[in-house]
Amino acid sequence: MPKTAFTDWTALPKVCLHEHIDGGLRPQTLIDLARQRGLKLPHDEPVAVGRWMADNANSGSLVRYLEGFAYTVQAMATEAACERVAFELAEDAREEGCVLGEFRMAPQLFEPFGLSAEAATEALLRGLQRSALPSGLIVCGMRQMAPDATLQAARLAARYQKDGVIGFDLAGPERGFPAAQHRSAIDTALAADLGLTLHAGEADEGHHVIAAGRLGARRIGHGVAVVRQAAGEAPRWSDIAREMGLHFEVCPSSNVHTGAAASIAEHPIAAMVGAGLSVSCSTDNRLMSATTLCGELQALHEQAGLSLQTLADMQAAGMHASFLPAPVRAGALARLQDWKAANGL
Numbered sequence: 001m002p003k004t005a006f007t008d009w010t011a012l013p014k015v016c017l018h019e020h021i022d023g024g025l026r027p028q029t030l031i032d033l034a035r036q037r038g039l040k041l042p043h044d045e046p047v048a049v050g051r052w053m054a055d056n057a058n059s060g061s062l063v064r065y066l067e068g069f070a071y072t073v074q075a076m077a078t079e080a081a082c083e084r085v086a087f088e089l090a091e092d093a094r095e096e097g098c099v100l101g102e103f104r105m106a107p108q109l110f111e112p113f114g115l116s117a118e119a120a121t122e123a124l125l126r127g128l129q130r131s132a133l134p135s136g137l138i139v140c141g142m143r144q145m146a147p148d149a150t151l152q153a154a155r156l157a158a159r160y161q162k163d164g165v166i167g168f169d170l171a172g173p174e175r176g177f178p179a180a181q182h183r184s185a186i187d188t189a190l191a192a193d194l195g196l197t198l199h200a201g202e203a204d205e206g207h208h209v210i211a212a213g214r215l216g217a218r219r220i221g222h223g224v225a226v227v228r229q230a231a232g233e234a235p236r237w238s239d240i241a242r243e244m245g246l247h248f249e250v251c252p253s254s255n256v257h258t259g260a261a262a263s264i265a266e267h268p269i270a271a272m273v274g275a276g277l278s279v280s281c282s283t284d285n286r287l288m289s290a291t292t293l294c295g296e297l298q299a300l301h302e303q304a305g306l307s308l309q310t311l312a313d314m315q316a317a318g319m320h321a322s323f324l325p326a327p328v329r330a331g332a333l334a335r336l337q338d339w340k341a342a343n344g345l
C-alpha cells in the first residue's frame with residue numbers, strides 16, 4: 001500500500017441507510033420548486049440558499065434548523081416535485097459511489113399543503129425507481145403526532161411494501177415523545193414484516209436505544225448516547241445493544257449540528273466501533289448539513305482518526321443491516337469486496 005493519504009472516497013463502494021428526502025434537495029431544485037409554487041425563499045441563488053441552510057443547521061438553534069424543512073416540505077408538495085427530489089437524491093448518492101441507498105420521508109407532512117400521503121409515497125417511489133441506484137423507501141411517522149396518525153403512517157408503509165417501501169421509522173423530536181407511545185404503529189409495521197428503525201439516543205439518553213430495541217427495532221437512527229453512561233453504571237447500554245444485534249445509523253455532521261456531538265473529532269462513533277457495535281455512516285440531511293457521504297467519511301478519517309479499514313468495515317456492516325432484499329445486499333457486498341481486494345484491505 002502506498003503511504004500517501006487516501007483521497008478517492010468516491011471509489012469506495014458505500015451504503016447510505018439514513019437520509020431524509022426533505023433534507024436532501026439540491027439547492028437549485030429547491031429554488032425551482034419554490035418558484036413554481038410561488039413560495040418566497042430567503043435567497044434566490046443556489047450558493048446562498050445552501051449557505052443559509054447550513055448556517056441555520058449550525059446555529060445551535062433547533063428552531064432555525066427546522067425552518068429549513070418548512071421550506072423544503074412546502075416546495076415538495078406536488079407529485080412531480082416529490083418524484084424529482086427522490087430521483088435526484090438517489091442519483092447524487094450514486095454519483096458519489098453509493099451502491100445501496102435507503103431514503104426516508106414522512107409523507108403525511110405534505111397533507112397540509114394539499115398532497116395526500118398516498119400520492120406522495122407513490123411519487124417518491126417512482127423517483128427512486130427511476131434512478132440506477134438500488135434503493136428503497138422508509139416511511140416515517142412523526143413522534144409529535146398522535147398515535148392514531150403514526151398508525152396511519154405504518155399502515156401506509158405496509159400498503160406500499162410491494163411497491164418498494166422497505167421500512168418504518170419514527171422521526172421528529174425525541175425528548176418528551178417516547179417511541180412506546182406509538183406502539184400500535186410499531187406493531188403494525190412489524191406484523192407487515194417491514195424493517196423497523198427508530199431514531200433514538202440522539203437528543204435523549206442512551207437507555208432509549210435499548211427501549212427502541214425492545215420495541216422491535218433492528219436499527220437505531222444515531223443512537224450516539226448509547227456510549228454515554230456514567231463510569232461503573234451497570235448494565236452497560238452498549239453491551240445490551242451489542243447483544244441485541246442492533247445496528248446504528250450514525251450521521252456525524254448532523255450530530256454536531258444538533259448538538260448530539262461536540263465535533264467530528266470528539267464524535268462518539270469511534271467509541272461505538274470500539275464497543276463492538278455494528279455501525280454505518282450516513283448523511284441525514286445533505287442539504288441542511290451541506291455534506292455528502294464522501295465528505296462524512298473523509299471527515300471521520302481525517303478528524304476522528306478512523307482507519308480506512310474501519311470505514312470499509314462500516315460499509316459492510318451497513319450493507320448487512322440494509323432492509324433491501326438479499327440479492328441487492330449481496331451485490332453491494334461483492335462490489336465492496338472487489339474494492340477491498342484492489343486496495344489491499
Ligand SMILES: [Zn+2]
Nearest residue numbers: 018020221284
Ligand atoms: Zn434522521
